[in-house]
Amino acid sequence: MSVLTRDEAQTRAQILDVERYTIALDLTTGEETFDSATAIRFTARAAGDTFVEVKPATLRSISLDGQPLDPALLDGNRYPLPGLTAGPHELRVDAAMHYSRTGEGMHRFTDPTDGETYLYTQLFMDDVQRVFAAFDQPDLKSVFAIDVTAPEGWTVLGNCVAEHTGQGRWTIAPTPLISTYLVAIAAGPWHSITTEHAGLPFGIHCRRSLAPYLDADADEILDITRACYDRYHEKFDEPYPFDSYDQAFVPEFNAGAMENPGLVTFRDEFIYRSAVTDTERQTRAMVIAHEMAHMWFGDLVTLTWWDDIWLNESFAEYMGYQTLTEATRFTDTWVDFGVARKGWGYDADQRPSTHPVAPDPDAVPDTASALLNFDGISYAKGASALRQLVAWLGEKDFLAGINAHFARHKFANATLADFIDNLASATDRDVHAWAGQWLRTTGIDTLTAETGTPAPTEPSGPPANGNGQSWALTVTRDGSRPHRITVGAYDHALGTQAGPGRLALRDRFEIDVPGDGTPTIRPGRRPALVVLNDGDLTYAKIRLDTASWDTVLTDLSGIPDALTRAVLWNTARDMVRDGDLAPATYLATARTHLPYETDLALVQGVLSFAAGQVVDRCTIPEDLPAARATLTDLCRDLIRRTEDGSQPGLRLIAVRHFIDAATQPDTLRSWLDEGTVHGGPELDPELRWRILTRLAVLGATDETAIATELAADPSATGREGAARCRAALPTAEAKAAAWDALFTDDTLSNYLFTATAQGFWQPGQEDVTGDYVSRFYPDAIALAARRGPAIAEAAGRYAFPVYAVDPESLGTGLRALEDPALTPALRRKLVDQLDDLRRALAVRTSATG
Helix, strand or coil: CCCCEHHHHHHHHHHEEEEEEEEEEECCCCCCEEEEEEEEEEEECCCEEEEEECCCCEEEEEEECCEEECHHHCECCEEEEEEECCEEEEEEEEEEEECECCCCEEEEEECCCCCCEEEEEECCCCCHHHCCCECCCCCCCEEEEEEEECCCCCEEEECCCEEEEECCEEEECCCCCECHHHCCEEEECCEEEEEEECCEEEEEEECHHHHHHHHHHHHHHHHHHHHHHHHHHHHCCCCCCCCCEEEEEECCCCCCEECCCCEEEEEHHHCCCCCCCHHHHHHHHHHHHHHHHHCCECCCEEECCHHHHHHHHHHHHHHHHHHHHHHCCCCCHHHHHHHHHHHHHHHHHCCCCCCCCCCCHHHCCEHHHHHCCCCCHHHHHHHHHHHHHHHHHCHHHHHHHHHHHHHHHCCEEECHHHHHHHHHCCCCCCHHHHHHHHCCCCCCCEEEEEEECCCCCCCCCCCCCCCCCEEEEEEEEECCCCEEEEEEEEEEECCCCCCCCEEEEEEEEEEEECCCCCCEEEECCCCCEEEECCCCCCCCEEECCHHHHHHHHHHHHHCCCHHHHHHHHHHHHHHHHCCCCCHHHHHHHHHHHHHHCCCHHHHHHHHHHHHHHHHHHHCCHHHHHHHHHHHHHHHHHHHHHCCCCCCHHHHHHHHHHHHHHCCCCHHHHHHHHHCECCCCCECCHHHHHHHHHHHHHCCCCCHHHHHHHHHHCCCHHHHHHHHHHHHHCCCHHHHHHHHHHHHCCCCCCHHHHHHHHHHHCCCCCHHHHCCHHHHHHHHHHHHHHHHCHHHHHHHHHHCCCCCCCCHHHHHHHHHHCCCCCCCHHHHHHHHHHHHHHHHHHHHHHHHCC
16 A cells, blocks of 8 residues: 655645545445445646545446546555646545454454444544545545445444434534544444533443443543533633534554544443553543543644644643643542653653654655654653643643634644744743754753752852751753753651651752753752652653662652652663663562552552563563562562452552462462452452463463353453463463464454464463564564554564563564565564663663673
C-alpha cells in the first residue's frame, strides 16, 4: 500500500476543496466483506492531476461526473484522476471492502460468549480507505453523510445522531466539517444506556455480554463524563461542537481510545468484569477526560499535517489529568501521571529513536513515519512540557491563548506556528523562544542539587529562629532547557508510628534554572532532604545531594506528599536504568517503604518496575534467587498488612504481584482449588486466569486444566487467557504450537496474537525458548510485511525475546536492523527494544564490576 507523503498532501490540498461525502454502507453481505458506495463532491481550484485512495476487496465501478472509469486502473490503494478540469466534480465509487481482524479499518468481532457480532471503525491514520473511498488527509475537511444497512436488531452509532428508518436502515445526520480519519461507525446489538446533559443526548454502549458490568459502573462513567463536559465549558469559550456524545466500549481495540467526534471508542477492558483498584478507575476516568478534550483540540481544530500530532495528544493528555483533578473525586491524578506515564516519556527520549515533541516537518515526510511518533514523547513529554508552560505563563494566559486558537481555527486546520502565535497573543512572555527550547529539541535535562554552607562572600538569608544559620543550594543543569521548579526542604519529624521516620515540610520555594550563577541561600540549618522539582512541574531527571539521597533510602515513605514521593521513586527508577543505583538497592528500598505506602498508583508503579525490569531484566543470574525472594516477601508483607479488609485495592495489587512472582505452585494451587485467596479476595475471572498462567509458566498445569477453565469462562477474555496459558507451558510442543500460531497461520486476531505472544517468553524457560531468539527476527519481518502495522507493532512489543539479556541476543538484533525488508513500524519497535536490551546489559555489567 502506498503511503501518502507530505508533499503529495500539500499539492492535493492546493488543488481541491472537498465539500461532501455521501456514503452508503451495507453490513449484511457476509462475514468477509461489506459493500461501500461513496459519492464525493469536490471542486478543483485549477486544472491538474490528483488521486483518490481506496483499498477494496473488489472495485466494482468508479465514475467521474457521470462518466465511467476503468476499475483496472486502480494502483494498489490509489486511483488516478488525471486531467481534472477546474470547477465542481462528483466522484462515485462502488466497492466491496474487507472486514478487519486487526483493529484497523472496519473491525469485525464475534463474541464467543453469545455468538453476537459487532463492528466498529478505526480509521486513524490512513485507514479510511479500508472503509470508503476518500481524499485521505487531515486538511481536506468535509461534511460526511452516511447511511448504513445493518442486520435487524442491531443499533448503528455514528459521529452524529443516527435515526433508524426501518428494515435495518439507519441514517446518520451529516457531520460538521471534520477530517477523514475522524469518521466513525459502530454497529451491533449494543447494550446502551442513554441520557441527556446540557440539552444533548449522551450514551454509553457495550457488548450485550458485558451489560451487567456496564450497568454496575454506568453512574460513575456518566458522572465523570458530565463533570468533564461542564468543566471544559468553563475553560473553553467555544461550545461543544457536535450534536451528541456517545462512548462505545468496543472489543479488540488497539489503542486506549479514539477521539471520533461524537462517538468516542474505547477498548472494552474499561468495562470491568473483575475487581479493580481505584487507580484503575482513575485511569478510565482520565481516558474519558482525555478523549473529551480532543473534541476541541483535534476535532474542532485539527492538525494540518501529521508532524503536529503532538498538539493533539499532548494537549489532551495535559487537559485530561488536570481536568480530572479539578472536576472529580480523583484529585491526585498527577501522582499517577508521574509514576505511570512520565517514565514512558523519559525512556523514549533516551533512545536512538528520540525526536522533538514538535518534529521538523521534513522529519515526518509521510504517514508511515508519522505513525511512529505515537509514543511517550508525543504524549507524556508533551504533556509535561505543557504543564511547565502553564507554570511559566500562568493558567489564565494559557487558556486565553487556547481560546484564541479555537476561535481562529474552528472547523479548520492549524499548525504549530498558529498555536504558538495564539499563545503569544495572550502574554508578554517570549513563547516563541520557549517553544524553540522545549518543543524543537530532544533528550532530557538532568538537574543536580548540591547543598552546603554559604561561603563568607555570599549574602546570607534571614536567620531562622534567631540562630543565624543558613544553607546554600546550587543546582547544576546538564542540558539546554529553562526550568521553573519548586524546591522542597524537609526535616525529620518526631513520630511514634512504626517503620521509617516521618519527614515534615519546612519550606517550598521556586527557582529558575539556570539562574544567575549564585547559590540560593535559605535560612536555618541544612534540611535532611532537599527535593528538586517538588510538585513535578517540569520534565527533567533529578539527582539529589548525597545527604538527601541517604534520607530517601531510609525515610522515603515518611514524606507527607504522594507527588513528592513519586518524584523520588522516578529518580530511583532513572538511576537504576542509568547504572547509578544497584538493582538490589532498589528492591531493598521497595521492601522497606512500600509496606507503608498509601498511594495505590505508587505501589503499582514501583512493583511493576521492580518485577518487570529490575528482577527479570537487570539482575544478574546469580543474584536472581535473592531478588525474587525480596519481591515475594514484599508482596507477602502487603498481603498481611491488608488482612483486615480495609484496603481492598492495595490487597488486590499485592495478590496480583505475588501470583506473578511465585516460584512455587503450592499456594497458587490452593487458592485456585478453593476459589479464594486466604483472607480474600474471592477469585474472579482475572485472578483465576492470572494464577493459571503462572502455574503454566511453572509447569504445574496442563492442557486439560486450561480447557476446563475455558469451558467455565468462554468469554473473549477467557479465550485470551487460554491462549496465554498454552503459550506459557514450558514444553517444546507448546512453544512450537504458539510460534506457528503467531508467525505462520495469520488467523489470530490482534488480541489473540498479543495474548499468545505475552505467554511465549518467560524468565526461566530459556531451555525451550532459546532457539527462537534468532528465529524471531526473520519471522517477525515477514509477518509485518504480510499483516500490516498493527500486528507489526504487537510483534515488536509483545513477541520480542525480552528476557534474552545477553550480548549474543543484542548482536543478533542489531544485525537484523540491516534487513531492507523491515517495515517502518517494526523497525521502530526493534530499535527501541534493542536499546532497552543494551541498557539492561549495561546494568548487569555494572553489577559485576
